[in-house]
Amino acid sequence: MAELGEAVAPPAHGPVAPPPAAPEIPRLFIHVDANRNGNVDDAPAPVGGWRWGARGSGAVVLCNNDDDDASGTVDHSDNVVNGNNDVPDIAPLSLRRDRAAAFPNGWTAHLSVSDRHKLRIFNARTGAGAEVIGPGTGDAYQIPDLAPRDIAYGMEAVQYANGAWRNGIVRITLRVRDNQQRNVSVQHVEVRVAPWMMFHHLAHAQTVYVVNDASAENATFRGDLGPMVAAAGCNLVAHNSGDVWMQDCMEIGYSYLPDRGIHSVLRAPRNRPLRTFPRTLLGHDFGYEQQGNLMPYTTFDSFGNLEVSPPVQQVRGKDYPAGRIYYGPGRRGEWMDANLQAFLNAQTVQRPITVETGWLTVGHVDEVISFVPAPGGAHFKLLLASPNAARRILSAIPAAQQAATRMMVGRSFPFYNAAGNYVGERAAETDVATYLADAPARRFNAEVQRKLDRIKNGLRRQLGMDRRGFPDPNAIIELPVLYMRTPEGFADAMTAGVVNMLVINNHCIVPKPFGPVSGGVDLFEQDIRNKLTPLGLTVHFLDDWNTYHVALGEVHCGTNTKRQIVRTPWWEYQP
């Protein structure tokens, strides 16, 4: 029997041939890119299972969900390599004979996989490759010709890891049999599907998506947004829809092989008009994925409620080089889709954190949490909404000037009659003295601050910001937001939810807060500039009051971002 440590272990069943006596009898091995350098290894695939870590081993396959042949369907939905553009998405697998001598007559070799519904193997890693193992054929394949010294195959995954396939691993087995069908050698190799990952705010932004709903106010919003996005070096793409919540319909993520990556948009399980938009992004090196059920959907299924932190290290001994996903899990009667949560967990490398946001009407994490790039060891600052920060600004205004200092100047909120129909506007403008004297508002904002403090403490723990030696003791910045209680008892931002900003390439496009104005200066704007500008960030204030704020959203809710893929050796992570 050929020997390769445990990789050529005796078969669990079936007759076993005696070891080949003649030294000229060759051995056949699986070779993959087990060391994850982008090339098939010279050495046979190593023994044991797929292992994480910089010194781990095991090949990576891509969930080939882009559309390289412009067929309008994802490439893994058919049983061929979809042209030459698709070849880089196909992971290599080779069968190599270890010496020139041929196999004896009647010897055969067989490839098989543990689950053909997860992995497809092609008979060539070329544009003409066709499935030999996979959903459309079967789970085993006899190699038709053992004469070539090196037989090249290709692999693609047909799904990501998910709740029903948590480890994302498929085992490939190569059996060589003699002329009496006895196993001469057996080699097992594990491959893992590359996870779907999210981009954090430090990643370079390329394109910003926004909705054109044909209204005049929306046109003004987009007109104001355009130059800000251009200043950040991004393209602005408008999509026509009556559903203005671009952030909520999708998350543009990516998957990474050892030598390259593809974008992959995850459609939110949210049954509103923009549900069809994400699929329009499907194309060459731009995959499409959907998880969860469209109905019934809840606000927690929207992707304003799905964000990721920048990279963090030494979180209870673990590093997260691609950051950690965070989301609000929901509240009674309104939970995030369980399949979606299972999918996010199964991706492993950005292990999710849940954040209690059920006290907000909308309940999305982007309402109260954001991250910006920053110089220094941590490379980021965590931004949190804070009524206390707002009240400190209000209280610092000399008492004699508080009555004359107006806030939310010229702003109003829509007013609806008992039938739910819009009947006019209710003035939002007030003065600082009146607001500070409003005891229920003070109590309510204090309660909101307590909830935000719990979020702050939770994130500090889950992101390792509380550990001794964390490189930035001032990594949390609180930005001023005042909240109001809704008829249903939840919290909504009263002044603009400034944390709900678009962060692209060191530019922060912040909802114009309409805070207290003193001497012609918006004191909330001044506070935000003073906190962010020293970090090397360019701060833009965008008036989204009538377009988004009064409808319980802000700039971030109305936009979405495609970011640039950078090398992400996620396999070096130690889960």
Place this chain on the structure above:
Amino acid sequence: MTNSTSQGKDTADALVTKAITATGDEYFQSERALLARGAAAIAALQQRAQDPDPVARFVVKTLLDWIEGRAADNDAALQYLDAAEKRYARTPVGNPPPTGVARYLVEHYAGRVTPVLTLRLIKEDSWPHWRVMAVLFYVQQYPDKELLAPLTHFAATTTEAEWRNEAVETVNVIRGVKRAQSLAP
């Protein structure tokens, strides 16, 4: 008894029967007709007040209280549900949050609209998820044994597992087996 009176009584009887047995649009037509008749519908309803079926008795009592003016908040509460649906449709939320709607009902109507909302719960055949859950959460705050029969009926007939589970939870709260969960955000 004249023909017309007889015919009117028969019609009222038929409306009451339909209100007891029907769901969806057919039920609402009968409910509207009975409410529109006002006092003229009372006798027909009272005739079924001792119906052996507890769900039928609940329907009759709820309609009687409504017609006889003992349920003054019914219309406002139902209008609130419709209004909330419109208001939230403009937001990222899309649908009113069930816990928030329940909280609103508690704050504005205390337990006064549990019968009418339970009536709608068993008679609507196209209520969205948020309405069903909101009403069940609300009803749990005011355990009322008169609601046991319709809620048990709902639990037994709904095809949605989450609704059935919450209805069973509500029945258990009313029976005192469980405590109602807080609606606090």
